[in-house]
Amino acid sequence: MSSLKYLTGFGNEFASSDPRCPNALPEGQNSPQTCPHGLYAEQLSGSAFTCPRTSNERSWLYRILPSAKHLPFKPYKQAVQKGGITHNWDDDEPNPNQLRWNPFPIPDEEKDFVDGMSTVCGAGDARTRNGVAIHIYACNVGMKNKVMYNSDGDYLIVPQQGKLTVKTEFGIMEVEPNEICVVQQGMRFHVNVEGPSRGYILEIFGTHFVLPDLGPIGANGLANPRDFLTPVACFEKVLGEFTIVSKFQGKLFAAQQDHSPFDVVAWHGNYAPYKYDLDKFMVINAVRYDHPDPSIFTVLTAQTTRPGVAIADFVIFPPRWSVHEHTFRPPYYHRNCMSEFMGVIKGSYEAKVGSKPGSATLHSMMTPHGPDAACFNAASKADLVPEFIGKGSQAFMFESSFSMAVTKWGNETCECVDEEYYKCWQGLQDNFDELTV
Numbered sequence: 440m441s442s443l444k445y446l447t448g449f450g451n452e453f454a455s456s457d458p459r460c461p462n463a464l465p466e467g468q469n470s471p472q473t474c475p476h477g478l479y480a481e482q483l484s485g486s487a488f489t490c491p492r493t494s495n496e497r498s499w500l501y502r503i504l505p506s507a508k509h510l511p512f513k514p515y516k517q518a519v520q521k522g523g524i525t526h527n528w529d530d531d532e533p534n535p536n537q538l539r540w541n542p543f544p545i546p547d548e549e550k551d552f553v554d555g556m557s558t559v560c561g562a563g564d565a566r567t568r569n570g571v572a573i574h575i576y577a578c579n580v581g582m583k584n585k586v587m588y589n590s591d592g593d594y595l596i597v598p599q600q601g602k603l604t605v606k607t608e609f610g611i612m613e614v615e616p617n618e619i620c621v622v623q624q625g626m627r628f629h630v631n632v633e634g635p636s637r638g639y640i641l642e643i644f645g646t647h648f649v650l651p652d653l654g655p656i657g658a659n660g661l662a663n664p665r666d667f668l669t670p671v672a673c674f675e676k677v678l679g680e681f682t683i684v685s686k687f688q689g690k691l692f693a694a695q696q697d698h699s700p701f702d703v704v705a706w707h708g709n710y711a712p713y714k715y716d717l718d719k720f721m722v723i724n725a726v727r728y729d730h731p732d733p734s735i736f737t738v739l740t741a742q743t744t745r746p747g748v749a750i751a752d753f754v755i756f757p758p759r760w761s762v763h764e765h766t767f768r769p770p771y772y773h774r775n776c777m778s779e780f781m782g783v784i785k786g787s788y789e790a791k792v793g794s795k796p797g798s799a800t801l802h803s804m805m806t807p808h809g810p811d812a813a814c815f816n817a818a819s820k821a822d823l824v825p826e827f828i829g830k831g832s833q834a835f836m837f838e839s840s841f842s843m844a845v846t847k848w849g850n851e852t853c854e855c856v857d858e859e860y861y862k863c864w865q866g867l868q869d870n871f872d873e874l875t876v
């Protein structure tokens with residue numbers, strides 16, 4: 440059981456001060472002539488200064504040394520032979536096929552979170568602040584004196600195997616599989632792992648995740664704000680060589696500094712990392728007939744400027760009761776004007792018999808998909824008694840309004856593309872009863 444403490448709530452105006460150094464938060468103002476304990480004041484802005492209050496995000500950090508004290512950045516090369524991070528969406532030819540990846544391999548050789556990250560697909564642009572990228576991480580050692588920050592966007596991290604200890608400037612979070620965390624643009628973070636670890640990352644450029652509106656659902660439900668956990672201030676004063684890796688315009692750069700960036704003694708504001716336990720999701724569904732759209736399972740959404748249209752939604756398929764009458768209960772067959780990237784955290788996904796943890800699928804814009812033949816045949820004949828589905832399972836979807844390109848690594852060099860995927864629909868029979876026409 441972890442002894443870490445957290446602040447509760449989504450997007451609150453938090454304030455946190457490391458109890459080892461009392462009264463470190465300046466009172467009544469953000470930038471006193473001299474800060475308590477000789478600290479430096481530093482603002483981290485997550486939105487334009489002039490954003491409306493509802494979307495204005497910033498935090499004030501009181502730290503031993505300002506982030507500016509580092510040596511110049513130079514290009515950083517990930518220790519990978521194939522793959523790695525890219526925003527080059529013309530890396531390969533467009534691929535409209537139904538795609539499935541067998542569980543992404545975890546390397547045998549030592550690899551940390553930064554070097555173990557490769558981009559599968561994405562679209563849009565970090566420079567013009569509108570886009571999305573999906574990455575896989577597969578690693579087995581903690582980052583040594585290496586610390587990362589993302590200048591391009593926010594990371595929503597979905598661990599599938601192995602607990603992550605994510606140390607940030609704001610404090611430390613432990614994130615287990617079936618939990619997620621969000622580390623926003625600019626925040627320095629360090630990832631420690633306890634062994635072979637793997638997961639999925641949704642990156643958004645240009646905005647931040649919010650909770651979806653609830654409309655007629657009312658004031659409560661889906662992911663409840665009080666279940667989001669933000670770390671508390673926890674500083675270290677460590678002198679020594681630190682490598683700061685910056686992801687900037689889709690490329691990595693590294694700079695050296697002689698002190699730990701985790702030297703924030705106190706902070707306040709509403710721009711802070713958080714984690715969420717997917718088991719806390721309050722599931723809503725049909726209780727009479729028909730299969731609702733999966734938007735009912737949205738945990739977090741990153742909206743475009745078009746009302747209701749997301750750069751990306753994070754959607755889960757949690758264990759739940761299925762009670763619909765005279766209904767084909769699994770997902771319907773469909774073609775979507777959105778891109779659907781799905782992964783499996785544990786168990787398997789209800790529409791695909793035998794789908795495996797650590798695997799993924801991509802059904803791109805207008806690419807037809809739906810239950811495989813085995814699922815269709817079973818569900819068409821099933822006795823429609825109330826049934827608890829997905830016990831011990833958790834699948835999820837990153838759904839995006841962007842038409843995503845698959846990278847060369849995603850199409851080929853990851854070496855886990857399931858070339859047979861299309862076959863799962865080939866067994867579907869023509870059941871048309873011509874006698875009734």
Ligand SMILES: O=C(O)Cc1cc(O)ccc1O
Pocket residue numbers: 731732733769770771773779790802808809836
């Ligand atoms: O394709 C999928 O499996 C995801 C999905 C699930 C669902 O319940 C309805 C629509 C949908 O796209």
Ligand SMILES: [Fe+2]
Pocket residue numbers: 773775779802808
């Ligand atoms: Fe779908």
